[in-house]
Amino acid sequence: MAAAPRPDLLERLAAQTAEREHAQLLRRLRTIDHVDGPWLETGHQRLLSFCSNDYLGLAQHPQLIAALTRAARQAGVGSTSAHLICGHRTEHAELEEALAVWTGRERALLFSTGYMANLGVLQALLTRGDVCLQDKLNHACLLDGAKLSGAELKRYPHADVAAAARQLASSPDAAALLATDGVFSMDGDVAPLRELATLCANEHATLMVDDAHGLGVLGPHGAGSISAADLGQHEVPLLMATLGKALGCAGAFVAGPAALIEGLIQFARPYIYTTAMPPALAAAALEAVQLAQTEGWRRQKLAALIERFRRGASELGLPLANSTSAIQPLLLGSADAALAAAQSLEGQGLLVSAIRPPTVPQSQARLRITLSAAHEEAHVDRLLAALKTLHLPPSAA
Ligand SMILES: *Cc1c(COP(=O)(O)O)cnc(C)c1O
Numbered sequence: 001m002a003a004a005p006r007p008d009l010l011e012r013l014a015a016q017t018a019e020r021e022h023a024q025l026l027r028r029l030r031t032i033d034h035v036d037g038p039w040l041e042t043g044h045q046r047l048l049s050f051c052s053n054d055y056l057g058l059a060q061h062p063q064l065i066a067a068l069t070r071a072a073r074q075a076g077v078g079s080t081s082a083h084l085i086c087g088h089r090t091e092h093a094e095l096e097e098a099l100a101v102w103t104g105r106e107r108a109l110l111f112s113t114g115y116m117a118n119l120g121v122l123q124a125l126l127t128r129g130d131v132c133l134q135d136k137l138n139h140a141c142l143l144d145g146a147k148l149s150g151a152e153l154k155r156y157p158h159a160d161v162a163a164a165a166r167q168l169a170s171s172p173d174a175a176a177l178l179a180t181d182g183v184f185s186m187d188g189d190v191a192p193l194r195e196l197a198t199l200c201a202n203e204h205a206t207l208m209v210d211d212a213h214g215l216g217v218l219g220p221h222g223a224g225s226i227s228a229a230d231l232g233q234h235e236v237p238l239l240m241a242t243l244g245k246a247l248g249c250a251g252a253f254v255a256g257p258a259a260l261i262e263g264l265i266q267f268a269r270p271y272i273y274t275t276a277m278p279p280a281l282a283a284a285a286l287e288a289v290q291l292a293q294t295e296g297w298r299r300q301k302l303a304a305l306i307e308r309f310r311r312g313a314s315e316l317g318l319p320l321a322n323s324t325s326a327i328q329p330l331l332l333g334s335a336d337a338a339l340a341a342a343q344s345l346e347g348q349g350l351l352v353s354a355i356r357p358p359t360v361p362q363s364q365a366r367l368r369i370t371l372s373a374a375h376e377e378a379h380v381d382r383l384l385a386a387l388k389t390l391h392l393p394p395s396a397a
């Protein structure tokens with residue numbers, strides 16, 4: 001009997017893409033031709049954007065650009081190698097030192113992206129037989145890191161500390177790591193960090209916080225969600241955050257006890273087997289770290305814009321979420337509704353992203369509105385006026 005024909009991988013992928021298109025869930029790439037603060041130009045259209053993660057408005061700051069170009073003139077563009085070979089430059093070392101001081105940790109270690117940092121931490125720390133507890137709404141790369149590690153992944157319902165406690169209790173003998181977003185990327189709410197820290201202390205589990213959306217925005221001097229919760233390295237030994245959001249650059253870091261960092265240098269494969277980030281980028285990020293700490297007015301302005309948006313949206317009866325962060329989702333339910341709303345806003349000159357499954361759970365499609373210190377009050381008012389024309393439902397479907 002003839003064997004069944006071997007499936008063709010590219011055909012299978014094309015069929016999956018066609019299926020997604022049929023379900024109206026196809027993702028489309030858009031080229032941005034020009035950026036000027038919150039304004040974007042794309043296809044000869046000028047749009048006011050509410051979808052970047054540049055929360056402090058630093059991405060185009062002249063001091064960052066000056067630091068980047070100065071360092072590039074001295075150091076060149078590429079780092080030419082991995083950190084452990086000859087890619088680790090003074091610019092990287094200075095940035096790591098500044099990040100450790102800012103976040104109140106013994107040491108910090110740079111990674112090329114946040115995705116790689118999370119893969120690296122989880123793969124280095126966890127192995128088969130361990131358990132990894134994660135909030136159901138954690139970022140995709142934390143989930144992927146747990147899968148890569150071989151540990152048993154247990155996902156607890158969003159922010160449900162009692163459920164996490166039950167999951168921990170059901171594996172009393174396994175080494176355990178609990179990982180959570182500090183600020184949830186699609187919902188904007190803050191994790192119950194104090195309760196999670198108490199649980200982890202009582203159960204001898206290690207707590208890890210991914211503060212991609214908290215660093216620079218929350219806490220004294222923008223030190224992040226852990227500082228805002230009045231916790232430190234003792235309660236949260238593992239802090240990961242990115243340089244590509246509030247800091248307006250790219251890359252990421254892990255900060256914590258010296259022994260953790262030393263272990264990651266030895267065992268975190270996404271750290272070891274990759275080219276170090278360009279030193280000029282590290283120099284720009286160092287400038288951003290200093291501005292984020294010293295220019296407190298950026299956080300104050302952002303907070304005032306968030307407050308203005310929430311007050312206006314509430315007066316319009318819009319389906320606001322329980323978020324006081326720069327991430328302000330409007331829950332619309334169906335993917336069609338979210339897409340139609342985003343298209344209508346775009347017709348009015350506003351760019352807001354429609355977030356659909358599988359990025360968020362079924363029937364929780366939404367507009368993900370992000371605010372920035374680069375916005376002005378008039379921008380927020382213009383967004384509210386446009387949202388008013390959409391006749392959105394008052395609560396999620
Ligand atoms: C963006 C993000 C990451 C990934 O960081 P990159 O540097 O963009 O790879 C990780 N975790 C969370 C919560 C994020 O929002």
